Amino acid sequence: MADNKAQENWQPKIVAFVCNWCTYAGADLAGISRIQYPPNVRLVRLPCSGRVNPFYVVKALQEGADGVLVSGCHPGECHYITGNLSARRKFAMLKSFLSYLGIEPDRTIFTWVSASEGEKFAHVIRGVTEKIKALGPAKKLVKSYE
Amino acid sequence: MSIEKRLQEKAVELLSEKKVDVVVGYEAGTLPYQAAPCFIENPDDEGRLVLNPFCSVNLAKYVHDILMAHKASQKRMKPEQRTKKVVGVVARGCTTRSLVIHLQERQYERDQIFIIGVPCRGYVSKKKLAAAAGGKEITACAIINDRLSFTTPDGTKEIPLESVLAESCLSCRYNNPVISDVMVGDPAPPMKPDSEYADVDAFEAMSGEERWNYFAEEMKKCIRCYACRNTCPSCYCKVCFVEQSQPRWVGVSVDESDTQAFQIMRLFHMAGRCVDCGSCVDVCPMGVDLRKFLKKLDKDGYNLFAHRAGEKMEQQPPLSVHSMDDKDEFIYEP
Numbered sequence: 001m002a003d004n005k006a007q008e009n010w011q012p013k014i015v016a017f018v019c020n021w022c023t024y025a026g027a028d029l030a031g032i033s034r035i036q037y038p039p040n041v042r043l044v045r046l047p048c049s050g051r052v053n054p055f056y057v058v059k060a061l062q063e064g065a066d067g068v069l070v071s072g073c074h075p076g077e078c079h080y081i082t083g084n085l086s087a088r089r090k091f092a093m094l095k096s097f098l099s100y101l102g103i104e105p106d107r108t109i110f111t112w113v114s115a116s117e118g119e120k121f122a123h124v125i126r127g128v129t130e131k132i133k134a135l136g137p138a139k140k141l142v143k144s145y146e
Numbered sequence: 147m148s149i150e151k152r153l154q155e156k157a158v159e160l161l162s163e164k165k166v167d168v169v170v171g172y173e174a175g176t177l178p179y180q181a182a183p184c185f186i187e188n189p190d191d192e193g194r195l196v197l198n199p200f201c202s203v204n205l206a207k208y209v210h211d212i213l214m215a216h217k218a219s220q221k222r223m224k225p226e227q228r229t230k231k232v233v234g235v236v237a238r239g240c241t242t243r244s245l246v247i248h249l250q251e252r253q254y255e256r257d258q259i260f261i262i263g264v265p266c267r268g269y270v271s272k273k274k275l276a277a278a279a280g281g282k283e284i285t286a287c288a289i290i291n292d293r294l295s296f297t298t299p300d301g302t303k304e305i306p307l308e309s310v311l312a313e314s315c316l317s318c319r320y321n322n323p324v325i326s327d328v329m330v331g332d333p334a335p336p337m338k339p340d341s342e343y344a345d346v347d348a349f350e351a352m353s354g355e356e357r358w359n360y361f362a363e364e365m366k367k368c369i370r371c372y373a374c375r376n377t378c379p380s381c382y383c384k385v386c387f388v389e390q391s392q393p394r395w396v397g398v399s400v401d402e403s404d405t406q407a408f409q410i411m412r413l414f415h416m417a418g419r420c421v422d423c424g425s426c427v428d429v430c431p432m433g434v435d436l437r438k439f440l441k442k443l444d445k446d447g448y449n450l451f452a453h454r455a456g457e458k459m460e461q462q463p464p465l466s467v468h469s470m471d472d473k474d475e476f477i478y479e480p
Contacts, residue, residue, distance in 0.1 A: 055387070055395060055411050062407045075470060085468035088477075093417045093446050093465070095476050100350065100442045101410065102358025111478040120480075127480040140358050141410075143403040 012066040012132040014041045016125075017056060019049045019084070022073035022114045029118030037122035038129040041069065048072065050083030054094045057108055061141050067107050067132035071124070074112040084112070103140050106131045149264065149331040153236065154192040156262055156330055161189040166234035166260045170208050172201040178287040179275055179296070183208055197236065199289055199307065202269040204423040206244030206379035209235050213254045214382070233259050238266035239320035240423035243456030244379035246325060247419055250456075250463060253382070263326025265334035268308075268315030270294070271424075273433055275310045279303075313437055314424035317342035324457060342422075346441045361439070365406045367432040370398075374426035374436060375412060380419040387411060413439050418447045418464035421456050 018024045024045050030037065046052060049072025060068045070091060078084040091110045099105040109128055113121045157169045173184035173194040181201040184194055185208070216231040223229075237245065242261060249256055275284070275296070282298035289295075295304040308316070315321070319339035323329065349357060372388065375381045387395045388408055396411070397404040413436070420440045427437050447453045450473055451464040 054414055058407055058410050058414075059395070062403050075474070082468060085470065085472065086465070088472055088474060089451070089465055089468050090417075092450055092473060092476055093443065094414065096446050096450075097414060097417070097439075097443060098410075099354075100357065101361045101439070102354045102356070104354060109478045110476060111480075123480050124478070127478070140362075141403050141406055143397065143401050 010137060012040050012129060012137070013064065014067045014069060014128060014132060015060040015065040016041050016043050016069040016071065017046055017049070017052045018043055018070075018113075019051075019072040019079075020045055020047050021079040022077065022112070023049075023071040023121065025115035026113040026117050026121040029115065030121045031118075033118045035118055035122040037125040040129045040132075041125050048078065048080050048083035049087040050078075050080065052087060052090075054090055057094060058098075058141075061103070061107065061138065062143050064138070064142055066135070066138045067109065067128060069109045069111070069124075069128050071111045071113050074114055077114060104135050106135055107138065150195070150197045152330050153197055153262065153264065154195050156328065157186055157195055157234070158189045158192045160234050160260065160262075161186065161192075166232045168212065168231075169195070169234040169236070169262070170205050170212070171195045171236040172197060172205075175200070177284070179270065179272065179284055185212075195236070197264060199268060199270050199294075199311070200287075202272070202312070202425070202428045203377060204241050204244055204379050204421075204425045205235050205237065206241050206248065207377060207382075207425075209233050209245065209259060210248055210253060210379060210382050213258055217254075231258065234262055235259060237261050237263055237323055237326065239318065239322050239324065240266075240314075240421045241379075242323040242325050243320060243421040244423065246456040246459055247380060247421070247463070248382075249459065250466075261323065261326045261328075263323030263329040265323075265331050266315075266318075266321045267334045268311035268318065268321070268337065269424075269428075270307075270310050271312040272428065274312070278305055278310055312424045312428065313345075314422045314427070317344075318422070319454070320421075320457070325459065343441065343445050345438055346445050349438055349442075362402065362406065364434050365409055366402065367434050368405050368409060369432055370405060370408065371431060373429045373431065374434075377425045377429045378416075379423070379425075380416060380421075381412070409436075409439075413443065416440055417443045418451070418453055419455050420444055 052070050057068045072084045095108050098108055111124055160166045169186040171184055172181040174196050175182040179200055212233050220228045279298050284296045284298055286297040292307050293304050294307045317339055318337040321337055322333045396408045447464050453464040
């Protein structure tokens, strides 16, 4: 009974690694434009999406995140010229590899949001939250602290 | 003249002409079905060198170790007293590919290594051999052409050599050196590279739950001895992430997820860098099926970026370069 109730009120925890120059500014714009989006996402600001070590994603999943979102500048618009391009290669392999191991593909999501796309940022967060809610709580690779 | 004899002569020639300071090769191990790495510095020791299907370990690891130790020792020297060390290495196809990766990653210069290329027809998997012997102690072992005979307390048995070759050798694409300074022996006939991804394809056809259960079961075997990391030529970080403590990356508790996270990250570090030499599988004391996961990275590297690790000097590792036209179907666009 208590379990069912917990299930009913379950809200996903989503960790978002966002780049300082585009997506973080996009999130800021969504905020100052007072666009509503689900509060399930925790933003971690990084200099660039290229700064995201694949281990951050794995570690977040292990530490109990139900989903991980990585977002940076659109290709060709990176503040560091090509940081997001090298990130794209890393993530292509990481996502494919984690899916191969059996972790649901929707747990790790990669996208691009620019600084002017406040509405798109809110839309992405809505979409991601929806996807993770459909999957339910993460069970694989999660560390238990009991 | 046997290839072993020619190899020994070559080693003597290189050492006495002072072309190399040390030759890294294989010597007979302490067990009849083993070969151990050996380091020949004196031309008189050349008789120790052997070359047979029991030579399993990838020697590129030792080349890297020697050259890094030498580099560290030179730091304390005055510039005019510094010396150059040249390492000769007996290299099969997979070893040369590992050397190419080291060179691409600027670990040492091309003139610091002298590659004695040898053809390879696969090495014997100790686990398959132990299974063939039914777990009994093998007291003698010999290879004649394509047959392997071994003696256990139950008697002598003869089996086809191919039945005990390592999985990575059976579907090897590069059983002849991709680069070499000198080639000893004639090129070996090709193996069966067309079936190299058969294992991965079969695994991909399973459901996500089944795949995860398989992975979790395999990882339960892992005792985190780090033998796979220690033997891997591509694992050469000065401080490995598993030993970093500030911050501590991977927990060391008995929780299964710690081992899983360790393995996921070690495997992922091999993206575009694994040459499928099978050393990690060979040394694993628990028989974890690492190859199934490593081969997937190899397959992705080829499918996404048309790259095979260590194939060509000119081709940069897939995660070191990028292009505007890279595939991006996986990017989420709501």
